[in-house]
Every structure is written in C-alpha cells, then in structure tokens.
Amino acid sequence: MNSEKWWQNSVGYQIYPRSFQDSNGDGIGDIKGIINRLDYLVELGIDFIWINPIYQSPNVDNGYDISDYEAIQPEYGTLADVQDLITACHQRHIKVLFDLVVNHTSDQHPWFVEALKGKDNPYHDYYLFADSTEEAPPNNWESFFGTSAWEYVPHLKQSYLHIFAKQQPDLNWKNAKMRTEIYEMIRFWLNLGLDGFRLDAISHIQKKNWAVPMDKDDKWRNFMNVPGIEQYMSELKEIFDEYHILTVGEASGVSSKKAPEWTGEKGYINMIFELEHNLKTGSKGHEVIDIPRYQDVIYRWQRDQLTHGWNALYIENHDNPRAATIFNTTSPSAIKTLALSYLLLRGTPFIYQGQEIGMTNFPFAAIEQFDAVDAKLQYHEALKAGINSKQALNRIGRLSRDNSRTPMQWDNTKNAGFSIGDPWLPINPNWSHLNIAQEKANPDSVLSFYKKLIQLKKSDPAFGIGQINIFTAYPGQFIFERTGPHNSYLVIANLSDRNASIPPQISTNYEGGAVLLSTDQNTITTTIRPGTGLVIQKG
Numbered sequence: 001m002n003s004e005k006w007w008q009n010s011v012g013y014q015i016y017p018r019s020f021q022d023s024n025g026d027g028i029g030d031i032k033g034i035i036n037r038l039d040y041l042v043e044l045g046i047d048f049i050w051i052n053p054i055y056q057s058p059n060v061d062n063g064y065d066i067s068d069y070e071a072i073q074p075e076y077g078t079l080a081d082v083q084d085l086i087t088a089c090h091q092r093h094i095k096v097l098f099d100l101v102v103n104h105t106s107d108q109h110p111w112f113v114e115a116l117k118g119k120d121n122p123y124h125d126y127y128l129f130a131d132s133t134e135e136a137p138p139n140n141w142e143s144f145f146g147t148s149a150w151e152y153v154p155h156l157k158q159s160y161l162h163i164f165a166k167q168q169p170d171l172n173w174k175n176a177k178m179r180t181e182i183y184e185m186i187r188f189w190l191n192l193g194l195d196g197f198r199l200d201a202i203s204h205i206q207k208k209n210w211a212v213p214m215d216k217d218d219k220w221r222n223f224m225n226v227p228g229i230e231q232y233m234s235e236l237k238e239i240f241d242e243y244h245i246l247t248v249g250e251a252s253g254v255s256s257k258k259a260p261e262w263t264g265e266k267g268y269i270n271m272i273f274e275l276e277h278n279l280k281t282g283s284k285g286h287e288v289i290d291i292p293r294y295q296d297v298i299y300r301w302q303r304d305q306l307t308h309g310w311n312a313l314y315i316e317n318h319d320n321p322r323a324a325t326i327f328n329t330t331s332p333s334a335i336k337t338l339a340l341s342y343l344l345l346r347g348t349p350f351i352y353q354g355q356e357i358g359m360t361n362f363p364f365a366a367i368e369q370f371d372a373v374d375a376k377l378q379y380h381e382a383l384k385a386g387i388n389s390k391q392a393l394n395r396i397g398r399l400s401r402d403n404s405r406t407p408m409q410w411d412n413t414k415n416a417g418f419s420i421g422d423p424w425l426p427i428n429p430n431w432s433h434l435n436i437a438q439e440k441a442n443p444d445s446v447l448s449f450y451k452k453l454i455q456l457k458k459s460d461p462a463f464g465i466g467q468i469n470i471f472t473a474y475p476g477q478f479i480f481e482r483t484g485p486h487n488s489y490l491v492i493a494n495l496s497d498r499n500a501s502i503p504p505q506i507s508t509n510y511e512g513g514a515v516l517l518s519t520d521q522n523t524i525t526t527t528i529r530p531g532t533g534l535v536i537q538k539g
C-alpha cells in the first residue's frame with residue numbers, strides 16, 4: 001500500500017479565468033481578478049485550483065489554441081501576475097494547477113506558420129500532414145467538433161490533421177525534436193513554482209495509421225489511447241516525478257479497466273477525468289442526465305480503481321452544461337443531494353466555479369449569443385442537414401459549453417460583481433437572486449452546504465484513502481459507507497423517485513449515529529425522501 005498523498009484528502013476548484021473575475025473593467029476575467037477572490041476560496045475550503053489555459057492564443061477555442069506556450073494572453077495579465085498569483089495562493093496554502101495543452105497548437109503558432117512554408121521546412125514534421133487532393137482527404141476521419149478532421153493546404157497539395165477545430169492542428173508526437181521542445185516548455189512552467197497540470201486531451205496524442213478508416217459506431221477510436229502512447233506518457237511522467245507535481249489527465253478512451261495502469265502506483269499520472277458519465281458522451285439524445293446510468297458509470301470507476309488507481313470526481317466543467325439543469329435538480333435540497341452523490345466517493349473531488357451555488361444553464365434564444373466554437377460549427381452542420389434553426393438552437397442551447405461559461409455571479413451589484421464593464425458573455429438573468437453574497441448570508445443555502453461538505457471530506461482520512469462499500473439500492477439512490485481506521489460513515493444521497501433508507505444489514509450501526517450533514521432540516525434517518533440526503537457517523 002502506498003503512503004497517503006496530500007491530494008487524497010483535498011478538494012480542487014476549477015477556475016474558468018475568462019468568467020471568474022474582471023479586475024480592469026474590460027469585461028474579461030483576468031489573473032488579478034483571481035488573486036482578488038482567493039480569500040473566498042479559502043473560506044470555501046479549497047486546497048488547490050486548476051485554471052483553464054491563460055497562454056497567448058487567438059482564442060478560437062478560448063485558449064485551447066495556443067500560439068505561444070511561454071507567454072501569457074495579454075487580456076489575462078503578465079508573467080509577473082502569474083508569479084504573484086502563485087505566491088498569493090501559496091501564502092494561503094492553495095496549490096496551483098495549469099492546463100497543459102499539447103495535443104495541438106494554434107494555427108498561428110510560429111511552428112505551424114513555418115510548417116506551412118514547405119515540406120522541407122524542419123517544422124513541417126512537427127504536425128501531421130498527408131498528401132491529398134482537395135476533394136479526397138487522406139481518410140474519412142471526423143473531428144470532435146463534427147467536421148472532417150483534415151484541412152487542405154493547396155500550395156502543399158497536402159492536408160493536415162486536426163481532431164478539434166481546423167485552427168488547432170495536431171502535433172506529431174513521433175517527432176523527437178518536437179517532444180523535446182514541449183518538455184522544455186513544461187519545465188519552464190514548473191520552475192516558476194506550479195504544483196501540477198490538468199493534461200488536456202492527453203489520450204489523443206498518438207494516432208492510428210491513416211489507412212485505418214473511421215468506425216461509424218466508434219468515431220474517435222483512431223485517436224483514443226492508441227498503442228504507442230506509452231512511450232510519450234512515460235517521458236512525461238519522468239518530468240512529473242522529478243518535480244513531484246499533481247497531474248490530472250483528461251483521458252477519454254482510457255477505460256475504467258485500464259485506468260489503474262495510468263493512475264496506479266506506477267502510472268503516468270495521478271488521476272483521470274472520465275468523460276463517460278457526461279450528457280453529451282453518455283446519454284446521447286437525452287435532454288437530461290439519465291441518473292441511474294450516471295450512477296453505473298461512476299460506481300464502475302470506483303470499483304475498477306479500488307485496489308490500484310485513484311479517481312478524479314466531478315459533475316461540472318467548462319465543456320458541459322450546468323449540473324443543476326441537466327441533472328434536473330430543481331430544489332436547493334436536490335442540488336445538495338447531487339453534491340453528496342459524488343463529493344464523498346473515493347477520489348479527489350473538483351468543484352467548477354459557480355457549481356457551489358447551483359448556477360444554471362443560460363436561456364439561449366439566438367445563435368449570436370453563443371461563443372463556443374463547437375456550438376457554432378454544430379449549428380451550421382445541423383442547418384446543412386436540413387434541421388430547422390429553432391430545433392437546432394434548442395438542442396445546442398441545452399448542451400452548449402457556453403452554459404457553464406457565463407460570468408460568475410458574485411453579488412447583486414452591477415453585472416453580478418463580475419465586471420464594471422460589458423461582460424464578454426451575457427450574465428445569466430437569474431444573477432440578482434442567485435449569487436454568492438446572498439448564499440453566504442444564508443446558513444441553509446447550497447453554498448453553506450458545500451462548505452460543510454468540503455470540511456467533512458477533509459476532516460477524516462476515511463473520506464480519503466479509506467475504503468468504500470457501495471450498497472445495492474434502488475437505481476438513483478447513492479448509498480455507500482466510508483471507513484477509516486477510527487470512524488465509519490454512511491452516505492445516502494437519494495436522486496431517485498422513491499424513499500430510501502439505511503440498509504438493514506447495517507441499521508444497528510447507524511440508526512443511533514450522529515447525523516453530521518443533511519440536505520434538508522426535516523430529513524429523518526428512517527425515511528430519506530427523493531431529493532434529500534445525509535451523512536451519518538457510525539454510533
């Protein structure tokens with residue numbers, strides 16, 4: 001058994017910098033804004049933050065298209081601001097993770113600009129070009145954003161691969177020189193004092209041979225955890241180990257069965273964000289999350305990483321709609337119950353900005369209101385396929401990434417306290433009654449519940465490396481026990497439509513136990529109603 005790690009008893013918080021806090025009135029969140037709000041995160045009980053990309057970028061995909069890895073996007077601030085941020089966080093015992101985007105660069109990156117100059121240019125092989133005509137791309141692969149994965153370059157008579165937008169050409173990881181440059185860049189950031197990285201789209205850095213056609217039922221298989229990736233991941237691991245940092249991989253295509261190879265004692269990284277439970281990947285065609293299905297997915301990940309490996313736990317991020325909306329949890333108690341369903345599982349929980357007050361989807365009414373690159377592309381593809389604009393808008397509006405990217409709702413002053421200028425994305429119209437200041441003042445609010453929940457998670461290693469026993473229950477009822485050397489706890493989060501109760505085989509242990517946390521003051525341990533939950537300590 002490996003020794004306990006600091007992040008096993010910690011809670012992370014994801015900051016979408018563009019929408020967190022603006023400090024200079026240009027309507028765009030920035031690094032100084034984050035520094036100004038750190039004391040709030042201390043109050044919330046956060047141990048580390050992950051900040052989405054703040055590197056120089058033409059912003060086609062909001063920072064995930066990087067044109068200079070070692071420069072800060074001017075609208076976010078300067079390198080000196082980053083140093084101030086790291087210092088300010090460390091003074092408050094908050095660790096700092098950046099996003100590491102190395103599957104692709106921007107098409108404005110000097111490497112790609114050079115690459116386009118000719119097949120003989122040394123940077124040409126930094127990317128994935130293949131001979132083709134304009135009409136016949138090298139193969140039929142599709143990008144994640146729904147278009148062809150190839151873009152034709154007439155003067156080269158070649159196409160280049162991009163598994164995201166065409167402004168995001170994929171890097172050629174087979175090129176050792178390219179890898180060395182990436183590794184130097186990683187060291188540059190770690191030498192500044194960062195504590196870790198979230199590894200963007202890391203399971204896609206290796207691709208199958210161009211001759212392998214796309215499988216219509218498993219469209220992205222040809223660039224999901226493809227053999228050969230082991231070498232690159234091992235090289236990365238060497239650097240991560242040298243600096244003792246925390247690494248969280250966005251690694252879709254790594255199955256729960258395979259995950260321990262990635263996150264176990266000898267794994268490449270510390271934990272994986274699985275994407276299987278999400279609405280877009282998991283509940284195709286549905287407007288809300290199928291909760292029993294979500295439960296099956298996260299329980300499977302719990303089981304498969306029980307003896308080896310570690311989970312990253314989350315219900316929201318910048319790529320998904322707001323949880324309160326898509327889990328259909330409409331009352332404060334149900335939103336708290338949703339928090340309870342995942343935050344005390346075995347793993348490291350993440351909270352996405354605004355989730356802690358139950359922020360909701362945005363009521364989109366026109367395509368002009370969207371910003372996200374995938375939303376615009378999908379809208380135009382839908383119109384091409386003959387779907388009418390209202391239907392296309394409805395569906396994209398429900399699922400769009402932009403729902404989670406609207407500015408933070410801090411208080412009920414102008415622009416929700418986010419900015420004194422015009423915000424880059426509209427503020428959700430519910431800001432005047434749904435905001436942090438208001439919830440702070442209310443001991444029964446979603447925010448107050450999150451604070452208590454975070455404290456509980458950190459109060460006892462039973463909630464860290466402690467064992468988890470999951471009880472079989474009616475679908476949608478999350479009933480599990482966490483046990484440590486000193487105490488045991490029973491968590492019941494009822495997201496089903498029937499009453500839940502303490503499992504009979506352990507009822508004598510828990511019926512007289514102390515209720516440490518409850519989503520609703522009226523909840524009693526014998527009848528846990530739909531949309532309510534509690535945590536009981538073994539008596």
Ligand code: TEU
Pocket residue numbers: 061064065101144164200201204250251252275281318319
């Ligand atoms: O998202 C990547 C992403 O969602 C895919 O890697 C995922 O594997 C696939 O959709 C599974 O179905 C990240 C960022 O989070 C996102 O914001 C960026 O747009 C994207 O990478 C490109 O950098």
Ligand code: CA
Pocket residue numbers: 022023024025026027028029030075
């Ligand atoms: Ca600003």
